[in-house]
Every structure is written in structure tokens, then in C-alpha cells.
Amino acid sequence: MASLRKTQPLLKIANDALVDLPAPSNISVWWNFGSLLGLCLIAQILTGLFLAMHYTADVNTAFSSVAHITRDVNYGWLIRDMHANGASFFFICVYMHIGRGLYYGSYLLKGAWNVGVILLLLVMMTAFVGYVLPWGQMSFWGATVITNLLSAVPYVGNALVQWIWGGFSVDNATLTRFFAFHFLFPFVIAGMAMVHLLFLHQTGSNNPLGLNSGGDKVPFHPYFSYKDLLGFAVLLVVLATIALFTPNLLGDPDNFTPANPLVTPPHIKPEWYFLFAYAILRSIPDKLGGVLALLASILVLLVVPFLHTCKLRGLTFRPLSQFLFWALIANVVILTWIGGMPVEDPYIIIGQLASVLYFSIFLILFPLAGWLENKVLGLT
Amino acid sequence: MGGHFGDLARMRHVVTYSLSPFEQRAFPNFFSKGIPNVWRRFRASVFKVAPPMIALYLTYTWGNSTYRASKRKVHADFENDE
Numbered sequence: 315m316a317s318l319r320k321t322q323p324l325l326k327i328a329n330d331a332l333v334d335l336p337a338p339s340n341i342s343v344w345w346n347f348g349s350l351l352g353l354c355l356i357a358q359i360l361t362g363l364f365l366a367m368h369y370t371a372d373v374n375t376a377f378s379s380v381a382h383i384t385r386d387v388n389y390g391w392l393i394r395d396m397h398a399n400g401a402s403f404f405f406i407c408v409y410m411h412i413g414r415g416l417y418y419g420s421y422l423l424k425g426a427w428n429v430g431v432i433l434l435l436l437v438m439m440t441a442f443v444g445y446v447l448p449w450g451q452m453s454f455w456g457a458t459v460i461t462n463l464l465s466a467v468p469y470v471g472n473a474l475v476q477w478i479w480g481g482f483s484v485d486n487a488t489l490t491r492f493f494a495f496h497f498l499f500p501f502v503i504a505g506m507a508m509v510h511l512l513f514l515h516q517t518g519s520n521n522p523l524g525l526n527s528g529g530d531k532v533p534f535h536p537y538f539s540y541k542d543l544l545g546f547a548v549l550l551v552v553l554a555t556i557a558l559f560t561p562n563l564l565g566d567p568d569n570f571t572p573a574n575p576l577v578t579p580p581h582i583k584p585e586w587y588f589l590f591a592y593a594i595l596r597s598i599p600d601k602l603g604g605v606l607a608l609l610a611s612i613l614v615l616l617v618v619p620f621l622h623t624c625k626l627r628g629l630t631f632r633p634l635s636q637f638l639f640w641a642l643i644a645n646v647v648i649l650t651w652i653g654g655m656p657v658e659d660p661y662i663i664i665g666q667l668a669s670v671l672y673f674s675i676f677l678i679l680f681p682l683a684g685w686l687e688n689k690v691l692g693l694t
Numbered sequence: 695m696g697g698h699f700g701d702l703a704r705m706r707h708v709v710t711y712s713l714s715p716f717e718q719r720a721f722p723n724f725f726s727k728g729i730p731n732v733w734r735r736f737r738a739s740v741f742k743v744a745p746p747m748i749a750l751y752l753t754y755t756w757g758n759s760t761y762r763a764s765k766r767k768v769h770a771d772f773e774n775d776e
Contacts, residue, residue, distance in 0.1 A: 528703030644746035
């Protein structure tokens with residue numbers, strides 16, 4: 315007599331994903347970030363929903379509605395701080411999750427990987443439009459700078475930008491539609507996350523050895539249900555620490571000033587999680603070139619599976635590629651730093667060299683190292 | 695969806711043995727072997743992780759000091775002023 319969790323149609327779906335799912339016994343902490351992203355999404359949707367009950371998406375009242383939430387709404391200050399810092403934690407988890415995928419060769423699960431790239435783009439778009447909503451100086455001018463990039467599209471660029479704006483500049487029409495997008499996209503992300511898991515569960519998870527783990531699986535519950543729960547606790551403690559002790563650590567002081575289209579801040583920059591892409595954008599003096607480089611910096615992930623050359627799946631037993639991986643991480647940190655600096659010497663040349671290195675690592679050095687490791691390890 | 699227990703891999707002639715949790719220590723040699731093991735794992739990875747991070751630090755400090763210097767007056771440029 316099979317248990318209800320295995321026969322009832324709805325419970326069966328939950329069971330096959332969270333209870334009886336065969337999981338490799340050796341997946342490490344780097345495999346926690348998937349479930350942590352799910353937690354971040356739920357946390358952002360819940361805090362966002364409560365913020366949406368009090369926020370007004372109108373240029374005359376948006377900024378003060380956020381102040382009203384922070385000062386008058388019961389625990390509004392906490393909901394607002396958790397939502398703002400929750401976005402940063404979302405990106406911390408996203409970058410760790412992608413790093414795991416690159417390091418352990420998980421990108422060879424192409425279905426899950428490609429849906430993952432779509433999820434990354436959706437999360438970035440959600441965060442971008444969300445940052446506009448408080449209608450501070452950086453909200454307004456960040457939106458102006460980035461939406462203006464679309465004018466680089468040949469022939470239809472200017473029409474495209476005005477279509478997105480709903481007018482001739484970032485104004486009320488832009489704010490209201492950005493609020494609509496910011497509310498909608500998380501549900502699209504939730505749906506795509508389910509597609510992401512659908513693809514993942516066709517094969518099951520990768521593992522740190524990169525070998526077939528069919529002979530050594532354990533059930534998801536209790537091993538990874540409890541491990542993920544511990545991960546949730548750690549994330550919530552760190553998020554609460556930031557939100558309660560240093561809520562403005564990752565923010566920009568300019569966003570405490572209401573948006574003023576007549577006053578341009580001296581240094582317009584996005585939030586930290588976009589700075590590496592911002593640096594790549596600014597490294598090319600041509601507008602269209604910069605926009606293409608910006609897109610390529612994310613879309614390069616789609617070609618990574620096709621550039622896998624080594625017979626070994628992950629980097630666990632590949633010291634040369636490991637060195638390149640850490641070079642990539644250090645390079646992205648340099649790009650993040652440069653993205654927050656003014657466009658002056660020596661930051662210009664550093665940014666350009668780091669951008670070239672970023673693409674070189676993905677397109678040339680990683681494949682070359684894999685090919686070399688095949689030879690050195692006698693795998694061919 | 696995906697694999698199910700009982701249908702994952704063909705395994706034959708594999709015998710596993712285990713001790714009851716009541717017959718063993720929960721964290722055997724946690725410090726006496728654990729700490730040397732941390733040192734072993736550090737040595738195995740330090741020359742792959744540290745060089746890029748050192749390059750990062752050096753680039754950061756050089757870049758910032760060069761920028762600050764570019765904003766300062768260079769006295770040699772004004773030596774021949776009256």
C-alpha cells in the first residue's frame with residue numbers, strides 16, 4: 315500500500331522534488347545556493363507585497379510614500395530594509411550559484427543551465443526596475459542612463475527608448491510601468507524556477523567529483539532538507555544582521571535625495587551587483603559597442619557548455635583551470651571596483667584590460683587549459 | 695521525473711558495513727586530525743587562490759594611489775614659474 319505522498323497527484327510532485335528525490339551523497343555547501351535563491355525569492359515577494367500595500371507609483375508621492383513606510387507603517391522600516399538588502403543577498407546567492415556551476419561543470423546540464431541564464435536576466439531586470447521605485451536621485455538617473463543605452467540600437471533606437479519611457483524622458487509613465495514590471499517579473503521568475511528544476515530533475519544534481527553518482531545517492535529528506543534548513547538559518551541571520559545593524563551599507567547616499575531631472579549627480583552608478591557589467595559597458599568608447607559588450611558579458615554564459623574541452627567534468631582535479639577560475643573571480647572583483655569609480659585614469663585602462671581578460675578567460679583560456687590538462691593528465 | 699531509487703545504477707557484489715552510532719564517537723579526532731587536515735587543504739589550494747587575489751590587491755592599491763596622485767599638484771611642473 316503506497317504512501318499518500320507517492321500517489322496523490324499534488325503531493326507526488328512535492329514528494330519527488332523534496333522527499334524521495336535521489337541526491338548525490340557528496341554535494342557540498344555550494345549546492346545550498348539553489349534552495350537559498352528560492353528562499354530569497356519568497357522573502358522578496360512577501361516583503362514586496364507588504365511594501366506594495368503602502369507604496370504609490372507616482373512621481374509626486376513615490377519618494378514620500380517610502381518615507382511614510384519607513385516612519386509610520388508598523389515595522390515598515392524593517393520590511394523596507396529586508397527588501398532592499400534582500401535584493402543584495404539575492405545577487406550574492408546568484409553569483410555563488412553560477413560560480414558553483416562554472417567550477418564543477420554543472421553547465422553540462424544544458425537545459426537547466428540555459429533556463430538559469432534566462433532566470434539571471436529576469437532577476438537583473440527585476441532589480442533594475444525595482445531600484446527606480448523609491449524615486450531618489452540615483453533611481454532616476456540610473457534609469458535614465460541605462461534606458462538611454464537602447465538608443466544605440468540601429469534605426470529603431472530612439473523610437474524604442476521613447477516607447478519604453480512612455481514619453482520623452484524618464485517620467486511618471488516610466489515609473490508606473492516599472493512598478494507594474496517589478497510586481498509581475500517575480501512571478502515569471504517563480505514559474506521559470508520550476509522549469510529550471512524540471513530540467514534539473516531529469517538527470518539529478520551534479521556533484522563535486524564530476525562523476526556519475528548513481529551508485530551513491532541518498533534521499534533528499536532528511537539529508538538535504540535539514541542541510542537546506544541550516545542554510546536558510548545562516549542566510550536569515552546574515553541578512554538580519556545587515557538589515558538591522560548597517561541597513562545602508564550597500565546603498566547609495568544620493569538616493570536619500572528626491573529625484574531631480576535638473577540636477578545630475580556627479581557619479582551615477584548602479585547598485586554593487588551591476589558594477590562589473592557597468593565597467594564592461596564603459597570600457598568601450600562607442601555606445602553600441604558598449605551595449606553589445608554589456609549584453610555579451612551575461613550571454614557569454616550560454617556558450618560556456620560548448621567550450622568545455624577537458625575529459626574531466628569539474629575543476630576538482632584540474633589545477634591549471636582552478637587557477638584560471640580564481641583569476642576570473644579576482645577579475646570580476648576588479649571590474650566591480652572599477653564600475654564604481656569615475657571614468658578617469660588609471661581606472662580607464664584597468665577597466666579595459668579587465669574587460670578583455672573577462673572575455674579571454676571564458677572564450678580562450680578555459681578551453682585552452684582544458685585541452686592542456688587532457689594532454690598533461692594523459693586523458694587523450 | 696528523473697531517477698527513482700531502485701532504478702539508478704547496476705551494482706553487484708558490493709557489500710557495505712557500518713557501525714551502530716552507539717558504538718562509535720560522534721566527532722573522532724576532530725582537533726587532533728582536523729587541524730592538520732585544514733593545513734593540508736590550505737597548502738593544496740593556496741598557490742591557485744592566492745596569486746590572483748594578490749594581483750587583485752596590488753592592482754587596487756596601485757590604481758587608487760595613482761588616481762590620488764593625479765589629483766595632486768606636481769611641484770616640478772611649477773619650478774620655473776615667476
